Amino acid sequence: MDSLITAAARALGAGDPLGALKRVALRDDAPALALRGIAMAQLGDLERAKALLKAAGRAFHVREAVARARCVVAEAEIALVSRDLSWQPKALEAAQRVLEAQGDRVNAAHAANLAARRLLLIGQVDEAERVLAPLDLQQLPAASVAVHQLVSAGIAVRRVQTGPGRLAFERALAAARQAGMHSLVAEIEADARVLETPAxxxxxxxxxxxxxxxxxxxxxxxxxxxxxxxxxxxxxxxxxxxxxxxxxxxxxxxxxxxxxxxxxxxxxxxxxxxxxxxxxxxxxxxxxxxxxxxxxxxxxxxxxxxxxxxxxxxxxxxxxxxxxxPPVEDQHAGVLALLADGEAWASSALAIALGTSPRTVQRALEQLAEAGKAQSFGRGRALRWITPPVPGFPTALLLPGPLPGD
The missing domain is CATH 1.10.10.10 (Winged helix-like DNA-binding domain superfamily/Winged helix DNA-binding domain)
Structure with a gap:
């Protein structure tokens, strides 16, 4: 790996996508395409990021299994952020196995964190905990530890276990600060407010x-x-x-x-x-x-x-x-609870998360849009739904997944 690729990778690891792009923006070899894709994802251009990572995956030789697996993990992360829950989790599992077999513990752990976050999002709390359990935090960098603890906090919140949840948030925040990742610090601080707001x-x-x-x-x-x-x-x-x-x-x-x-x-x-x-x-x-x-x-x-x-x-x-x-009662509270995370959701992803039919979710979204509680942008497969913040609206108790005794 040449010095520019190494420098760009370090810039991305430090949360500096612009610094990475300065080094590889004009290159079209496979490593550069992969780094450009990750940089574009960090900058929020997810469609361009997906295209670059797919191109990188095709450009890597079939014998470069680790590099191809890393591209799959990056694609999975983009799918999670863009709430594309139809993305096949088996591809992520296969990539994780390749990374583990080749000794890339950091990226294998990142794949496990992504899988657990997806499971948590669709309410499979016990399965998310099972995925996280084998990870050895002593062998992972601070950024991976922060994400692991953030998912652990989410599991505790879904189970209404505030003590373990608060401790996990504190550990996640400490690890994120140690890693120097300001965006992750902000995300953890925002998520931790669920413990202090009316539920x-x-x-x-x-x-x-x-x-x-x-x-x-x-x-x-x-x-x-x-x-x-x-x-x-x-x-x-x-x-x-x-x-x-x-x-x-x-x-x-x-x-x-x-x-x-x-x-x-x-x-x-x-x-x-x-x-x-x-x-x-x-x-x-x-x-x-x-x-x-x-x-x-x-x-x-x-x-x-x-x-x-x-x-x-x-x-x-x-x-x-x-x-x-609930502090605020609404006919479509489950849909609003998912939209309240601030991400743009496809109606199909909402249906997967709620375990209901796409048509039921579509009707709910149409009614919420008429009431001014949700709005859409894009067309066709790119259609996404968001909602403005609803003061006092709960999320933890209305999100998919079991509560104590369920």
Whole structure:
């Protein structure tokens, strides 16, 4: 490798893409194409970066397996940043194996970090942790350690484990500063704010207050009967009842929980669950049926008693009933939570992350656009969606992936 290529690589490692381009901008050999692609990616021109890296991968000889694998890793990183979740992860796994076999531990670790970040993005938290587990941080440079700890912090946040999350953020920040990578420092500082911003509202006993993620962790660990409106589940002492596919039952339960220990009138329950303006006889009959179904779902956790005015929720063992609700409630909260990371998303990537159909996501995006909460740019396959910052809007509790007990 000649001196210009070496100098350009060092400039990129130090976060100086312009310095790298000054040395290789006019060259078209394979190493120069690869470095130019990485530099363009750091400068934000992702389409040009992808084209350069593909050209570099073709230009390297088939026997230059390590160089070709590094190009694949760089392409995977661009795909992650541009939220191209359709990019095949098996290609990244194959590149990682080549790098490990050839002793390139740094780039192999970078591939593992990228794979874990992708898994975390689509809610596969346990799998992301499995990918990170074999990495030996003692053998890695500070920049790789910083990214590893940042992903570890993300895993802890998704699991609502604020202690491990805070520690991982601190370690990531220290490693990023040691590496002298100011952009990574800024990213870590921005992500760490999730621990200090409102993550939910606690509703109970006629009162309502905001909670940080640490407050949510305390509520989930308590003995209270928690009606969790961030995931549409009921939690109590390790028991979890999932009602995400039973929206009518959850609407009834939430109304009962918000009014506990008082009862709720039949008219209000009809309005909450069936969107009916008046509780006519057909609505009353359906209400009795749905209440019977809700009793079956809550067996062993809570009972539902009929009263003269309506119905009341009676916990079996818990002494308190609370509702955990998002700070800002929106019909398409999951889509907004993903868009809130500040990146431009394709509708297909949102569908993959949320585990739903592309058409469902497209309808949600169209409605958000009509409400001024999202906007698109580009056309065809290059169409991307972004959203302006929504004050107080949560992300951690609404992102894909399990919470404690799920």
């Amino acid at each position: 939910a509202r606690l509703i109970g006993g006629g009162n309502e207050r905001s909670l940080t993620l640490a407050g949510v962790e305390q509520v989930l660990a308590s003995e209270a009967l928690v009606v969790d409106a961030t995931r549409n589940v009921v939690r109590q002492a390790g028991s979890v009842v999932h009602l995400a596919t039973r929206p009518v039952l959850f609407a009834l339960l939430r109304a009962l929980a918000e009014t506990w220990p008082k009862d709720v009138s039949r008219a209000r329950l009809v309005a909450e669950a069936f969107r009916g303006k008046e509780a006519d006889e057909s609505h009353r009959a359906r209400l009795r049926v749905e209440m019977g179904r809700l009793r079956s779902e809550l067996a062993g956790i809570a009972e539902i008693n009929a009263t003269m005015a309506g119905f009341a929720l009676v916990p079996v063992a818990a002494r308190e009933v609370v509702v955990l609700a």
